[in-house]
Amino acid sequence: MEKILQLYTRPFFLLGQYIVLLLQVFTIPDKWKVFFKQLIKEIYKLGVDSLGIVWIISIFIGAVMAIQIQLNLTNPIMPQYILGLTTRDTLLLEFSSTIMCIILAGKVGSNIASEIGTMRITEQIDALNIMGVNSANYLILPKVVGLMLFTPVLVVFSMFFGIMGGYCIAIFTDLVSLSQWEYGIQSYFKEFYVWYSIIKSVIFAFLISTIASYHGYYAKGGALDVGKASTKSVVVSSIYILLMDVVLTKLLLQ
Amino acid sequence: MIIVENLIKSFDGNIILKGINTTFEAGKTNLIIGKSGSGKTVLLKCLVGLHKPDSGHIFYNNRDIVSMKPKELKHIRTEIGMLFQGSALFDSMTVLENVSFPLQMFTDYTKAEIYKRAMFCLERVNLLHATERFPSEISGGMQKRVAIARAIALNPKYLFCDEPNSGLDPQTSILIDELIHDITAEYNITTVINTHDMNSVMGIGDNITFINQGEVAWEGNKDKILTTNNKVLNDFVFASNLFQKVKEAAINDSPEEA
Ligand SMILES: Nc1ncnc2c1ncn2[C@@H]1O[C@H](COP(=O)(O)OP(=O)(O)OP(=O)(O)O)[C@@H](O)[C@H]1O
Ligand SMILES: [Mg+2]
Numbered sequence: 001m002e003k004i005l006q007l008y009t010r011p012f013f014l015l016g017q018y019i020v021l022l023l024q025v026f027t028i029p030d031k032w033k034v035f036f037k038q039l040i041k042e043i044y045k046l047g048v049d050s051l052g053i054v055w056i057i058s059i060f061i062g063a064v065m066a067i068q069i070q071l072n073l074t075n076p077i078m079p080q081y082i083l084g085l086t087t088r089d090t091l092l093l094e095f096s097s098t099i100m101c102i103i104l105a106g107k108v109g110s111n112i113a114s115e116i117g118t119m120r121i122t123e124q125i126d127a128l129n130i131m132g133v134n135s136a137n138y139l140i141l142p143k144v145v146g147l148m149l150f151t152p153v154l155v156v157f158s159m160f161f162g163i164m165g166g167y168c169i170a171i172f173t174d175l176v177s178l179s180q181w182e183y184g185i186q187s188y189f190k191e192f193y194v195w196y197s198i199i200k201s202v203i204f205a206f207l208i209s210t211i212a213s214y215h216g217y218y219a220k221g222g223a224l225d226v227g228k229a230s231t232k233s234v235v236v237s238s239i240y241i242l243l244m245d246v247v248l249t250k251l252l253l254q
Numbered sequence: 255m256i257i258v259e260n261l262i263k264s265f266d267g268n269i270i271l272k273g274i275n276t277t278f279e280a281g282k283t284n285l286i287i288g289k290s291g292s293g294k295t296v297l298l299k300c301l302v303g304l305h306k307p308d309s310g311h312i313f314y315n316n317r318d319i320v321s322m323k324p325k326e327l328k329h330i331r332t333e334i335g336m337l338f339q340g341s342a343l344f345d346s347m348t349v350l351e352n353v354s355f356p357l358q359m360f361t362d363y364t365k366a367e368i369y370k371r372a373m374f375c376l377e378r379v380n381l382l383h384a385t386e387r388f389p390s391e392i393s394g395g396m397q398k399r400v401a402i403a404r405a406i407a408l409n410p411k412y413l414f415c416d417e418p419n420s421g422l423d424p425q426t427s428i429l430i431d432e433l434i435h436d437i438t439a440e441y442n443i444t445t446v447i448n449t450h451d452m453n454s455v456m457g458i459g460d461n462i463t464f465i466n467q468g469e470v471a472w473e474g475n476k477d478k479i480l481t482t483n484n485k486v487l488n489d490f491v492f493a494s495n496l497f498q499k500v501k502e503a504a505i506n507d508s509p510e511e512a
Contacts, residue, residue, distance in 0.1 A: 031358070034359065119344075122345075123339070124344055126304055126342065131331060131355075131356050131360070132329070132332050132359075132360065
């Protein structure tokens with residue numbers, strides 16, 4: 001009986017724990033100088049270091065998307081420029097924000113969770129608390145702020161390289177002519193799509209960094225448990241990203 | 255001075271500490287001894303406020319930290335230094351950065367002053383040659399010494415050490431023990447040390463509290479421990495043959511006390 005009851009109360013307990021942690025995170029830093037130093041470090045570690053994976057994935061997905069869409073455009077009435085337009089809009093609307101952020105959840109989220117988790121089990125977090133440092137604020141706030149600031153850059157970066165991938169197809173294959181592709185990516189452009197992606201990505205960045213930090217911060221046990229916590233944080237944040245995607249799309253695009 | 259009154263602590267209904275009463279004196283190394291799993295670490299973590307006790311009081315010179323508000327607790331923590339069982343050095347920082355960290359967070363020192371103070375602490379523990387290395391690049395004994403340097407950086411009034419010499423060879427252990435003992439006397443710190451190492455007990459046991467099954471089973475110092483009649487303590491202390499022999503020697507030296 002108690003077990004069954006726990007099954008229902010546990011989600012509320014976890015949510016409460018998450019909120020309590022966030023309340024500790026979003027307080028005024030003890031020392032602004034230390035905060036900004038950490039912030040720069042995190043932007044570099046979480047953001048700048050992700051540029052590589054982002055441009056490689058984007059360029060390939062952009063190229064593949066262009067080929068696949070072209071192969072499916074079998075109807076001869078359909079104008080050729082549709083290819084550029086569709087590829088561009090798919091990148092702008094979904095790939096460069098949502099899919100990119102799910103990839104980031106894998107790279108950045110697991111990094112955050114394992115770093116904080118290791119600090120927890122080796123008593124480094126206790127050491128911070130003993131000194132009188134607000135460990136949640138000191139460790140987590142720079143990560144959250146850093147990732148939220150830099151993810152839009154990654155998104156725009158991904159959009160650019162995705163379209164470059166399509167360009168490669170237009171230039172190096174005869175699936176579509178360069179002029180048709182160029183005409184396609186410029187027609188019916190809605191600037192709001194870019195903003196929509198950026199707004200989504202900032203919220204996803206918040207989800208990734210806080211969920212990963214939460215799993216790391218409350219890790220207990222040994223190295224194995226840190227690994228588990230980091231895997232779990234990736235799964236959980238991916239699910240919440242997709243859920244939030246639906247909600248935001250309904251709110252922003254309709 | 256720290257006074258502990260009726261401290262009770264349990265985890266999920268499992269009572270670990272069943273009403274601890276004891277006093278830790280300033281300028282002395284106060285040892286908490288007991289078997290593995292007897293609750294030494296839990297007691298230490300209650301003392302520094304990392305665990306909230308179920309009931310009881312802990313007075314730091316008449317200030318009870320159990321009923322303290324977070325702000326007061328934060329203030330008193332700048333007077334506390336702690337050495338963890340696994341050193342707990344920040345592994346993304348160099349040795350020098352580790353020792354500088356508390357100074358950066360809690361003082362208004364300039365860069366030069368921070369550097370000076372950190373180097374002073376590192377010199378005190380004989381580590382001036384390793385300041386630029388990372389914790390993963392130095393030995394366990396050196397890590398412990400860095401942790402000591404970090405713990406004394408802010409001139410603490412209270413120093414807590416959780417098994418400062420676990421995992422170290424006997425010679426290095428003695429070095430660490432003596433370092434802690436000297437620093438304690440030098441700055442009149444109230445030092446509390448968890449240990450189950452009998453070498454430490456005999457070396458620096460100014461004041462000893464023996465914990466057994468969640469209760470204080472004996473109190474005294476290193477001179478009294480050899481000649482006590484307390485059954486459980488004797489079992490604990492004389493588990494090793496070496497100390498059995500030491501005891502016999504002590505009894506032969508002073509038959510009237512035995
Ligand atoms: N956070 C916790 N949650 C639940 N039980 C705990 C917790 N911390 C400690 N315990 C339990 O308290 C008991 C005492 O543990 P403690 O770590 O204080 O032992 P110890 O005396 O320090 O042992 P050792 O000498 O091996 O370090 C153990 O049975 C342990 O399982
Ligand atoms: Mg212990």
